[in-house]
Amino acid sequence: MAKLPLEGVRVLDFTQVWAGPACTSILAALGAYVIKIEGMSRLDISHILLTAENQFTAELWNRGPYYHYRNPGKRGITLDLLHPDGINLVKRLVPACDVVIEAFSPRVMGNFGLTYEVLRELRPDLIMMSMSGYGQTGPYSDYGAYGMGLEPASGIASITGYADSGPTRTGVSFTDPIAGIAGAAAVLMALRHRDRTGEGQYIDMSQQETAIPFIGAALMEYQMTGRIPCPRGNRSSVAAPQGCYRCKGDDDWLVISISDDEEWASFCEAVGHAEWRDDERFATIIARNRNHDILDALIEDWTRGQDHIEAFHLLQKAGVKAAPVLNGKEMLLDPHLRERHYYDLLDHPTDLGPRPVARTLIARFDRMDPKPDRAAPSMGEHNAEVLQGLAGVSDEELADLEARQIIGTAPILDIPPDADLMELLAQLLFPLDRMIEQGSIRAVEPDYRRQLGLDEGAHTGK
Amino acid sequence: MPDPALSDLRVIEVAQGIAGPYCGKLLASYGADVIKVEPPGAGDLSRRFGPFPEDIPHLEKSGTFLHLNTSKRSVTLDITGETGRLAFRRLLQNADILIENCAPGQMAQWGLGYDDLKADLPRLIYVSISPFGQTGPYRDYKGNSLTAMATSGVMYVTGAPDREPLTTGGEPAEYLAGMYAWLGALAALAYRDRENAGQQVDVSLMEAAASADEYSAAMYAFMGAIRRRYYSRHLFSYPSDIYACKDGHVVVSPAAQGFPSPTATDQGASPMSLLLGDVELDQNDLFRDRWARWFRWQEFERLLQPYLESNSADEIVSFAQALRMPFAHVFNAAQLLENEHLRERGFFQEIDHPQAGRLKYTGDLFKADRMKAPLRRAPLLGEHNEEILGGELGYTKKDLEVLRGQGVI
Numbered sequence: 001m002a003k004l005p006l007e008g009v010r011v012l013d014f015t016q017v018w019a020g021p022a023c024t025s026i027l028a029a030l031g032a033y034v035i036k037i038e039g040m041s042r043l044d045i046s047h048i049l050l051t052a053e054n055q056f057t058a059e060l061w062n063r064g065p066y067y068h069y070r071n072p073g074k075r076g077i078t079l080d081l082l083h084p085d086g087i088n089l090v091k092r093l094v095p096a097c098d099v100v101i102e103a104f105s106p107r108v109m110g111n112f113g114l115t116y117e118v119l120r121e122l123r124p125d126l127i128m129m130s131m132s133g134y135g136q137t138g139p140y141s142d143y144g145a146y147g148m149g150l151e152p153a154s155g156i157a158s159i160t161g162y163a164d165s166g167p168t169r170t171g172v173s174f175t176d177p178i179a180g181i182a183g184a185a186a187v188l189m190a191l192r193h194r195d196r197t198g199e200g201q202y203i204d205m206s207q208q209e210t211a212i213p214f215i216g217a218a219l220m221e222y223q224m225t226g227r228i229p230c231p232r233g234n235r236s237s238v239a240a241p242q243g244c245y246r247c248k249g250d251d252d253w254l255v256i257s258i259s260d261d262e263e264w265a266s267f268c269e270a271v272g273h274a275e276w277r278d279d280e281r282f283a284t285i286i287a288r289n290r291n292h293d294i295l296d297a298l299i300e301d302w303t304r305g306q307d308h309i310e311a312f313h314l315l316q317k318a319g320v321k322a323a324p325v326l327n328g329k330e331m332l333l334d335p336h337l338r339e340r341h342y343y344d345l346l347d348h349p350t351d352l353g354p355r356p357v358a359r360t361l362i363a364r365f366d367r368m369d370p371k372p373d374r375a376a377p378s379m380g381e382h383n384a385e386v387l388q389g390l391a392g393v394s395d396e397e398l399a400d401l402e403a404r405q406i407i408g409t410a411p412i413l414d415i416p417p418d419a420d421l422m423e424l425l426a427q428l429l430f431p432l433d434r435m436i437e438q439g440s441i442r443a444v445e446p447d448y449r450r451q452l453g454l455d456e457g458a459h460t461g462k
Numbered sequence: 463m464p465d466p467a468l469s470d471l472r473v474i475e476v477a478q479g480i481a482g483p484y485c486g487k488l489l490a491s492y493g494a495d496v497i498k499v500e501p502p503g504a505g506d507l508s509r510r511f512g513p514f515p516e517d518i519p520h521l522e523k524s525g526t527f528l529h530l531n532t533s534k535r536s537v538t539l540d541i542t543g544e545t546g547r548l549a550f551r552r553l554l555q556n557a558d559i560l561i562e563n564c565a566p567g568q569m570a571q572w573g574l575g576y577d578d579l580k581a582d583l584p585r586l587i588y589v590s591i592s593p594f595g596q597t598g599p600y601r602d603y604k605g606n607s608l609t610a611m612a613t614s615g616v617m618y619v620t621g622a623p624d625r626e627p628l629t630t631g632g633e634p635a636e637y638l639a640g641m642y643a644w645l646g647a648l649a650a651l652a653y654r655d656r657e658n659a660g661q662q663v664d665v666s667l668m669e670a671a672a673s674a675d676e677y678s679a680a681m682y683a684f685m686g687a688i689r690r691r692y693y694s695r696h697l698f699s700y701p702s703d704i705y706a707c708k709d710g711h712v713v714v715s716p717a718a719q720g721f722p723s724p725t726a727t728d729q730g731a732s733p734m735s736l737l738l739g740d741v742e743l744d745q746n747d748l749f750r751d752r753w754a755r756w757f758r759w760q761e762f763e764r765l766l767q768p769y770l771e772s773n774s775a776d777e778i779v780s781f782a783q784a785l786r787m788p789f790a791h792v793f794n795a796a797q798l799l800e801n802e803h804l805r806e807r808g809f810f811q812e813i814d815h816p817q818a819g820r821l822k823y824t825g826d827l828f829k830a831d832r833m834k835a836p837l838r839r840a841p842l843l844g845e846h847n848e849e850i851l852g853g854e855l856g857y858t859k860k861d862l863e864v865l866r867g868q869g870v871i
Contacts, residue, residue, distance in 0.1 A: 172677075192467055197465075201830055204828060255608050319604065321606060328675070438757060439623040
């Protein structure tokens, strides 16, 4: 494959958890040299949100699955940003960088003394992007914000939910990936602008605003009819029947969406109920919509006896839009995603070995293959490479910074004096048995490495 | 105003519906000249999606169409026939980017696949959007936002544990795919700016939606655990969910990873106990142990309920934010359009349309003074036929008359 378009571009990345790291992992996949900066006492919490194998071993902070999903392809350095020497090192790095990205609430970079005004003195054509929850201006700009709140604040939750429930969150922080894509696109355009004019610029992104266009039709409906759109389950205004139907198995489901009479006829044929096609209650899309509840019951009578994956292929081969509701395991094993290399096997440090990690830039290209060339960095893994290579730090200075804990390779945890360390760490583990009992985890499969084919490779663990 | 970022580019959008047009809209927002090629008579599919003023269908008044096609020009051209295809190929001569969303293989059947064009147009960036992508065993399967959300891992974790999985409202996978198509086109453009070569960009709705999977695949790949829906709750920090309050709904989200401890405030009490007006609660297990909360959430809700019932969303959010807890509003379409924060940021922009009238449209995805282009209304069907086919491609008035007569435009 030819070279990647962002080779030679350096990005200083202050972001954590999802939206910002999603943006910078896309830039890394395109060849940028992305430097992830963390504080040892302000580490990216995704290091410890989940723990591989749900077990503590040495360096547990380097074993966070979620962290590994969001940070492949980057370099990792640690800097104490609460110490003037840490800030000074940032200022020594900036002249060597093209882009600075941060996703704090607006006051934080100012508190560090690292505003755009300050940084562009060090690098006049710098591109800086702030991707806070609500943007840099306006009455909510100082609000703390995470995806759990931003999705409802963007309006998406107001049209998500069962028809008889109130607004509902998507089961993920849905604005994060949206802001991540928008952020990467903004940087690509700003780099192009710089190539053409020599000018850098400042980008003020509000994560809330990046998601509001997703409900464009609802915004128009209110303006055009006065109605405020509300949740309607899995139904649609342009397809009927449309829904999610129970299949054979513990918790297996199939979605079906039929948008015209021809597709309806194919469906009736495929499920062995040609008589439904001739039933006047279901003859047109308007009739099917009116009798949707009756239809749902009939359809579920059929799906209940079906395997969700087999029914998917059966209906698709008949020309009907259908899909199984896949869980995490089924996605990793899905033959289509496998053939398209949606998950890349990245060899991880410590004892994790190779693991499937999802693509960060969702597109395939003829002339390039933008995927991470390395697993997410261990904490502080590239302190020497980055600080010596780009900030001119000497061997002695590096040793001194380490000795004074301005840089390091392990977190400094702020533990209350009367706390029991083991008890605090135990809270990081998942009580999986109780979660299965409760229903928030479907199962835990001890042989998952074998099922994923991870035990067959060269790696045998250290 | 400085030159917008993409003002040297011409985009031909032959895609219909949501994903492709959203990609085109975003390119147009930053200055590209986007020419929308629509089937004569019927126009883009989304012209029939609605919503419509007074619920009366009208090709020029669909809210979905108007929203997705701002700042573009429209020509009509029947590319299923030979004459239309000829004109289409002439249009592509000056194009930098083509956006299409036909079933994989369909464009090739018309002689318009990437392989048919790349010899003549080596710098063309050819963006293809489809339900499952251009390769792989499902490539010929049909799909939409719902099927993509189903196969994304997201739907399995959305909804109540004893009910069916829920999709997310609107057509989110279509929008995500549109954004990835935009990003993919920009990445291919960055490649072309350096290497002087175009290429095909293949975006699938299934994978676009899968990129929103938060924990499911990682949990299985590293732990063997299969996550399932549990009231769409965040996995690490119950609450962090939507609750009813006195005048609507509110997101209760004390912090990213749970409750801030009593040391987080000057008063030596946790922000949650201060919010609820009872610092004794800091001694309660439900306040000290996130797993206690996660399993005994009904008890926690009983503690929360009286406060929520007696306060408005505005009061709750501003008080919690003053205590540094990231509570949030749950806005509906009407509340967003009237929201003071968005108004102060100038997010919505009002534009007039000769048939649909004055409406508020969503603005730029981010504020960057050196890149933005002015927002223009969506085009009428074939509004720019003469300007583009006549003026730019050199068809005479008579030619256009003939083409119109044949139903090609």
